[in-house]
Amino acid sequence: MSRPNPAIYITFLIAVIVILGAVTLAKGGFYIAKHEGDTLHLLQIVFRMASGEWPHMDFMTPIGLLAFAPxxxxxxxxxGVGMSILLSQVLVAFILLPAVFWTGMSRLPRRAAYPFGFAVIVLVLGLVHGEAERSVSISMHYNRWAWAVSYVVIALAVLPPRAFGNDLLDGLIIGLGLAFLALCKVTYFAAFAPVVVVGLIANGNARALRSAILSGLGVALLVSVFATLDFWFAYVADLRTVAASSVRPQPGLGLESVVTAPAYLGATAVLIAGIILLRQAGEMVLGLSLLLLAPGFVYVTYQNFGNDPQWLMLLAVLLLVPEPRAELRNGFGWPVGQALGVAAAVAIAFAAPSVLNLAYSPFRHLSLPEDDYEPILARNPEHHDLQARVIRANRVDGLVALDVPGSGLEDRAGPAERDEQRVLFQDRALPFCELQMGIVAWFEAIVADLEANGFGDGTRVFVADLFMGHWMFGNLSRLEGGAPWYYGGLPGIDSADYLLVPLCPTSQSVRKQILEAVKEAEIPVREVRRAPLYVLYGLGEAAG
Incomplete structure (x- = not known):
């Protein structure tokens, strides 16, 4: 099958970027409908980096710097931060454009090149994390970006050049792509780098492999020059902390469920069928590569919130590449070429809900009624271009225990196994309550109360909760070496003036873990304020 026409293909790719990019930016701001907590996590990181701080060295995060640098x-x-987020997506799409074009022209037949290019660009420019969830959100954007880059890197490595090739260019793109994965979300690098190496060697592209290694090392050297070698040690330390953390051992279903649960069994079946059919078609290298990719596909899906198998479109593309002889049949008598096409169609059908959701999410964003939204950072006019739904920002809902004394349900407390959740700190029992919605109003109210009672003007507060972004809502100062998202330990507490214990945290288990760590570390604390929403304890001199 002929390769795509270069002029038509580049026009198609640019048109997809321009249309989706223009629709994304036309709103003049970013209006999120969900995942406010994840958004605040992102804001903490980008504001810290904009002020000159480096991830890992100045604050804890397992996500790499290139996830935030654009x-x-x-x-x-x-x-403003809202438009900065949207512009960064368009920028990443244009940066990827040459690599996507080269991959399509050098590796793919026309029938595979267009869905490949469309899928990569949509992954970059989507305004939702995936699945069939329609609510606009920037949450986990780095997962989408990493999948997009993985598509390019994997296709270049496991597919041999068709009519023409350039080993040095292949290696350059692969090396830069792998470096991006390592500095965006290392899970993707760990899952796919070995297969990339095997694919290049099996296809006889040793020169491309050398070029990839050199270009990847070049990125590492560049980062080392600007951030020093300490950056890498700090990065590894953050990854080890997260790997050992009990806070969020998995963000969704268990590993077995990602393979065998009803929602995923069909995808697993078509993946296995694809491997078998490729071997029957005589595509030994591609079949071996797909076999080696399968564990990586499953592992990355397991590691990502929502467990969305974004690899399905890449599987479809890879199955559309071979062109076996028309008379070639397998043991069932099926024409292998047609069977590969059917398997690809099934993969596309399974992928369609997520891909289409990503593709039209910018259009949904454009149609959102602005009257239903308000700024997330109300006290920062320069960032009013980032807005959340009024109802979600202000409706503060919590999950509370009803089997309390006097409720008539006291006898149910034992079987409910609440002892594991019970928290006793400074001889006081903390209530069973977990915030479900309204984190913006929650933060605003707590910070306003702190400032009204003399705890503003640069005060540093260590919060016994999953998020510690209170400093963005007032005159508080951020912790030195803190963690925008809590994974374990007491990062930044040495620089804190006070320990803030929310009475209804976003995570009861995290609150308990932090307070137990404070006790174990024998850090002196003294209650200085008990408010309706929190208890404040002095640390260090404030505890005296």
Whole structure:
């Protein structure tokens, strides 16, 4: 089958970027409908980086710097954070454009090149994390970006050049792509780098492998020059902390369920069928590569919130590449070429809900009624271009225990096994309550109360909860070496003036873990304020 026409193919790719990018930016701001907590996590990181801090060295995070650097670039140019997020997606799409074009022209037949290019661009420019969830959100954007880059890197490595090739260019793209994965979300690098190496060697592209290694090392050297070698040690330390953390051992279903649960069994079956059919078609290298990719596909899906198998479109593309002889049949008598096409169609059908959801999410964003939204950072006019739904920002809902004394349900407390959740700190029992919605109002109210009672003006507060972004809502200062998302230990508490214990945290288990760590570390604390929403304890001199 002929390769795509170069002029038509590049026009198609640019058109997809321009249309989706223009629709994304036309709103003039970013209006999120969900995942406010994840958004605040992102804001903490990009604001810290914009002020000159480095991930891992100045604050804890397992996510790499390149997941945030494009956003920070626009922030440093004076753009509001909402538009900075949207512009960063368009920038990443245009940066990937040459690599996507080269991959399509050098590796793919026309029938595979167009869905490949469309899927990669949609992954970058989507305004939702995936699945069939329609609510606009920037949550986990780095997962989408990493999948997009993985598509390019894997296709270049496991598919041999068709009519023409350039080993040095292949290696350059692969090396830069793998470096991006390592500095965006290392899970993807760990899952796919070995297969990339095997694919290049099996296809006889040793020169491309050398080029990939050199270009990847070049990125590592560049980062080391600007951030020093300490950056890498700090990065590894953060990854080890997260790997050993009990806070979020898995963000969704268990590993076995991602393979065999009803929602995923069909995808697993078509993946296995694809491997078998490729071997029957005589595509030994591609079949071996897909066999080696399968564990990586499953593992990355297991590691990502929502467990969305974003690899399905890549599987379909790979199955559309071979062109076996028309008379070639397998043991069942099936024409292997047609069977591969059917398997690809099934993969596309399974992928369609997520891909279409990503593709039209910018259009949903454009149609959102602005009257239903309000700024997340109300006290920062320069960032009013990032907004949340009024109802979600202000409706503060919590999950509370009803089997309390006097409720008539006291006898149910034992079988409910609440002892594991019970928290006793400073001889006081904390209530069973977990925040479900309204984190923006929750943060605003707590910070306003702190400032009204003399705890503003640069005060540093260590919060016994999953998020510690209170400093973005007032005159508080951020912790030195803190963690925008809590994974374990007491990061940044040495720089804190106070310990803030929310009475209804976003995570009861995290609150309990932090307070137990404070006790074990024998850190002196003294209650200085008991408010309706929190208890404040002095640390260090404030505890005296």
């Amino acid at each position: 956003i920070v670039l626009f922030l440093n140019l004076g753009v």
